[in-house]
Amino acid sequence: RKEVEQDPGPFNVPEGATVAFNCTYSNSASQSFFWYRQDCRKEPKLLMSVYSSGNEDGRFTAQLNRASQYISLLIRDSKLSDSATYLCVVNRANGGSQGNLIFGKGTKLSVKP
Amino acid sequence: NAGVMQNPRHLVRRRGQEARLRCSPMKGHSHVYWYRQLPEEGLKFMVYLQKENIIDESGMPKERFSAEFPKEGPSILRIQQVVRGDSAAYFCASSPREETKNIQYFGAGTRLSVL
Numbered sequence: 001r002k003e004v005e006q007d008p009g010p011f012n013v014p015e016g017a018t019v020a021f022n023c024t025y026s027n028s029a030s031q032s033f034f035w036y037r038q039d040c041r042k043e044p045k046l047l048m049s050v051y052s053s054g055n056e057d058g059r060f061t062a063q064l065n066r067a068s069q070y071i072s073l074l075i076r077d078s079k080l081s082d083s084a085t086y087l088c089v090v091n092r093a094n095g096g097s098q099g100n101l102i103f104g105k106g107t108k109l110s111v112k113p
Numbered sequence: 114n115a116g117v118m119q120n121p122r123h124l125v126r127r128r129g130q131e132a133r134l135r136c137s138p139m140k141g142h143s144h145v146y147w148y149r150q151l152p153e154e155g156l157k158f159m160v161y162l163q164k165e166n167i168i169d170e171s172g173m174p175k176e177r178f179s180a181e182f183p184k185e186g187p188s189i190l191r192i193q194q195v196v197r198g199d200s201a202a203y204f205c206a207s208s209p210r211e212e213t214k215n216i217q218y219f220g221a222g223t224r225l226s227v228l
Contacts, residue, residue, distance in 0.1 A: 004155075032215045043204055043219040044156065087155070091215045100146070100169060101217060105155040 001026050006088050006104035014112055017078050021107045023071040023088030030102075032091040033064055035073050037084045038106060044087055047073075078111045085109070115140065117207050117220035118187075125226045132192040132199070134223045138207030144168075145188045146217060147180060150202045162188060195227045 006023045013019050025033075033050035048055065050062040050071055061074040071088055085106035092100035118137040126132050138145050144163055148156040158172040162182035173180065177195075182188040192199055202224050206217035 034216070041202075041224075043221050045219070046216060049216065092158070100158045100161060100172070101156075101215060102158070103148075103156040 004104040010108040021073045025090045030090045034089040036087040119220035134190040135187040136205030137187040142207035146206045148204045
């Protein structure tokens with residue numbers, strides 16, 4: 001089983017649509033969770049951290065379910081500029097350094113006019 | 114307030130040559146991480162360094178790859194005797210402190226092409 005699994009997509013949606021991405025992780029000891037965004041041939045950029053209580057940043061809402069080891073990202077009122085690959089990221093908690101991030105392969109979103 | 118700086122942005126090497134990739138972390142950041150992204154794949158952790166110390170190199174291939182982060186100057190990822198399979202995007206990230214939530218900021222990457 002992969003450490004972080006995501007539906008690769010692509011998700012093709014019209015402008016204004018609401019779209020949801022899901023992610024599961026295998027290491028129950030993981031402590032930190034993030035969504036990053038990666039545009040084509042660019043570096044990953046932090047979109048938001050994910051907390052157990054759920055958190056929202058404008059049109060973006062992230063949820064974490066530790067019991068199910070499941071993370072989600074909801075994008076409301078999608079814009080053309082939201083087109084990118086969304087990366088689910090989990091820290092590696094192996095008792096040693098917590099500096100290692102485990103990246104999912106990403107879910108590709110394409111927002112059409 | 115420069116971000117994470119990587120150079121070169123693009124590097125072309127022939128099989129058997131050496132590749133040196135450089136990374137300067139964000140100002141005030143003392144932790145550096147290297148990741149590799151193969152085409153159509155996710156980022157894979159390679160190595161985590163602090164100044165003059167390798168903290169975790171569990172993702173580094175056993176041969177030909179090495180990394181350093183000297184007291185002065187940028188972090189260097191060195192690949193000896195490159196092979197075609199080394200062609201990838203290599204990203205460097207930095208963070209200010211290990212005790213934080215591991216929020217890492219990425220450089221623009223070095224795209225290595227091995228001919």
